Amino acid sequence: xxxxxxxxxxxxxxxxxxxxxxxxxxxxxxxxxxxxxxxxxxxxxxxxxxxxxxxxxxxxxxxxxxxxxxxxxxxxxxxxxxxxxxxxxxxxxxxxxxxxxxxxxxxxxxxxxxxxxxxxxxxxxxxxxxxxxxxxxxxxxxxxxxxxxxxxxxxxxxxxxxxxxxxxxxxxxxxxxxxxxxxxxxxxxxxxxxxxxxxxxxxxxxxxxxxxxxxxxxxxxxxxxxxxxxxxxxxxxxxxxxxxxxxxxxxxxxxxxxxxxxxxxxxxxxxxxxxx
Numbered sequence: 001x002x003x004x005x006x007x008x009x010x011x012x013x014x015x016x017x018x019x020x021x022x023x024x025x026x027x028x029x030x031x032x033x034x035x036x037x038x039x040x041x042x043x044x045x046x047x048x049x050x051x052x053x054x055x056x057x058x059x060x061x062x063x064x065x066x067x068x069x070x071x072x073x074x075x076x077x078x079x080x081x082x083x084x085x086x087x088x089x090x091x092x093x094x095x096x097x098x099x100x101x102x103x104x105x106x107x108x109x110x111x112x113x114x115x116x117x118x119x120x121x122x123x124x125x126x127x128x129x130x131x132x133x134x135x136x137x138x139x140x141x142x143x144x145x146x147x148x149x150x151x152x153x154x155x156x157x158x159x160x161x162x163x164x165x166x167x168x169x170x171x172x173x174x175x176x177x178x179x180x181x182x183x184x185x186x187x188x189x190x191x192x193x194x195x196x197x198x199x200x201x202x203x204x205x206x207x208x209x210x211x212x213x214x215x216x217x218x219x220x221x222x223x224x225x226x227x228x229x230x231x232x233x234x235x236x237x238x239x240x241x242x243x244x245x246x247x248x249x250x251x252x253x254x255x256x257x258x259x260x261x262x263x264x265x266x267x268x269x270x271x272x273x274x275x276x
Contacts (some may be wrong), residue, residue, distance in 0.1 A: 039127040061093045066146075066147055083157065086152065087146055091168070092204055106185050171255035187268050207222065262267035
C-alpha cells in the first residue's frame with residue numbers, strides 16, 4: 001500500500017509521501033546480502049541437501065576410478081604411464097561430481113523452475129553459483145584421496161607428495177564445476193544438459209587416464225583444452241623423485257585461471273537463465 005500521489009504522480013511531493021495512510025512511516029527495504037555471507041549460506045544449504053543424495057553417487061565415482069586402475073594394472077607396469085593412470089583416475093572423481101552431476105543439477109533446476117526460487121532471494125548470483133559449485137566439489141575430497149592412495153599402492157608410487165591434492169582438488173574442482181554449471185544453465189533442455197555433462201566426464205576419462213604419449217597428436221591438442229588435464233599433470237609430476245615445483249605451480253595456476261573464467265561464465269549464464 002502506497003500513497004496515491006506516488007502512484008498517479010498528481011500533486012506535489014509532501015513530507016508524508018513516504019508514510020503509510022495511517023501516518024506510520026514506511027519501513028525501509030532490507031539491504032542486499034553481501035557476497036561472502038550469502039555464499040556461506042548457499043554452501044551450507046546445498047551441502048545439507050545433497051549429503052544424502054550424492055554420497056551413493058560418490059561411492060560409484062570412487063569405485064569406477066579404482067576399477068579403471070585395476071584394469072590398467074594389467075597393461076601398465078610403472079613409470080610415467082603409471083603416474084598418468086593414477087593421477088587421471090584421481091581427478092576423474094572430481095570430474096564425475098563437479099562436472100557431470102553439477103551440469104545435471106543446474107539443468108534440472110532450470111527445467112523445473114527452481115531458478116525462480118533463487119531469483120526471489122536477496123543474494124548475488126555469484127553466491128548461488130559459487131555455493132553450489134563448492135558444495136559439489138566438497139564431495140569429491142574423500143573419493144579422490146582414496147583413489148590416489150589406492151593407486152599408489154597398486155603401482156608402488158611414493159605417497160610423500162600426496163599433499164598436492166590439497167591444491168589439485170579445489171582448483172580442478174573449481175574449473176570443472178564452473179564448466180558443469182555453465183553447461184547446465186546454457187543447455188536449452190534438461191536432457192541436453194545431462195548429455196553434455198556425461199560427454200565432459202567421458203572426455204576427462206579418456207584424455208586424463210590414458211597416457212599422453214599413446215594418444216594421437218590431434219587428440220593431444222584436445223587434451224590441452226580440457227581444464228582437468230592440468231590438475232592431472234600437476235599430480236603426476238608430484239610422483240617424481242625430485243618434482244619440478246615451478247611446473248607444478250604453473251599447471252595449478254592454469255587450473256585457477258580456468259576456474260575463475262568458467263565460474264564467471266556460469267554466473268553470467270545464471271543471470272541469463274533467471275531473467276527469462
